[in-house]
Amino acid sequence: MPPADDDRTREERLTTFDVAVREVMRRNVETVTPDASARTLVRQLHEADVGSVLVVDRTGAPVGIVTDSDVLALVVADSPLDETTAADCLSAPVVTVDAEAGIETAAEALREHGIDQVPVLDDGALVGVVSVRELSYYLPGLSLSDVTTRSGGEYAYEDRAAPGIDVGDVARFSKRLDDGDVRAFARASGDENPLHLDAEYAETTRFGHRIAHGVLTLGVVSAALARLPGLVIYLSQSVRFVGPVAVGDRVTAVCEVVDALGGSRFRLYTTVYDDDGEQVIEGEAVVLVEPDEEARA
Missing domain, CATH: 3.10.129.10 (Hotdog Thioesterase)
Structure with a gap:
């Protein structure tokens, strides 16, 4: 006879995959507008010590992403940093994940698209970002060896x-x-x-x-x-x-x-x-x- 479906039994069936992205995401997200200059991007990446910056429209919705390697490519090509804008070098469309999704969903998005972090949306609004680093606390047994970063x-x-x-x-x-x-x-x-x-x-x-x-x-x-x-x-x-x-x-x-x-x-x-x-x-x-x-x- 199967055990009674009481509260304790339900709790024992829960796994780390039941953790929502909202619970592990970082809420501080570096953003710029599409008209921001490449020089502004360089400064923001350096001062915030991050590998990427999200490009958002007037409503705050993400429309693209610029990584440190994107900026490095501009430097190597001797592109004018004051004349080049985020819109000129961003990658789009942006892969996103819902704040209420399980963290396994976020991990699958990273693996499938070959990225190391993904913006988190709540009803279309940008509320955070989650990366392999955050997920590693909760999914230590999940293999992410196939993930390829944008760099x-x-x-x-x-x-x-x-x-x-x-x-x-x-x-x-x-x-x-x-x-x-x-x-x-x-x-x-x-x-x-x-x-x-x-x-x-x-x-x-x-x-x-x-x-x-x-x-x-x-x-x-x-x-x-x-x-x-x-x-x-x-x-x-x-x-x-x-x-x-x-x-x-x-x-x-x-x-x-x-x-x-x-x-x-x-x-x-x-x-x-x-x-x-x-x-x-x-x-x-x-x-x-x-x-x-x-x-x-």
Whole structure:
């Protein structure tokens, strides 16, 4: 005889998938109007330390999205930042999710459309945004390894124990380091070594071709660590550059939590592999991970 359908039985049948997007979304959303200049976008992305800005119309409804990679493409193309507007570089239409939808629906939207965050609407009004970071608190067992970010990167987080960071957890991030990435990094860092920028010169070296900056390659480790659940503060990194990375190669960072040091600090093995699965970087990192209260609000 089946058990009585009492309140306790119903509660036991509930899963994390019954959590609504409204309960986990971030309510602070960076927005601009379509006529905002690209220079305004650059400033807003930098000051808010976010990877994308939503473009909204006069009613506040989202009509497009501009990512940091969209802005980087403008810079690489030497587009006039004061004359180019958000309307010129936005991506549309915008994928959205309803505030009352379950978080599994949001996760499926991220995977299906290859994005890392999605705006949340309530009766057509923009009320927040939800990303892999927020969902990772509630769906630690859900594989998001097929999600591709708009910047061309793929990431995954394997939570092997309870929700939250612990020994055995693994964060991965994979990205193709193309010519635009290398030239943008050279301008930003001032490292204009011709080995990275001049194909003819690079052919005369032991490598026979251009290679990406070592520190640029190491950047995918930082990107992977940023996928850990919580507010991640990079404390230290030891690194050994094992092999070169050709411009245009895809590199993959694998960061495994190997030790809980106390005081919310964790030690991780950090490795980077190239297109052929050969290790190009190895090392260790120490991070401080604090609960992200805003993400839980």
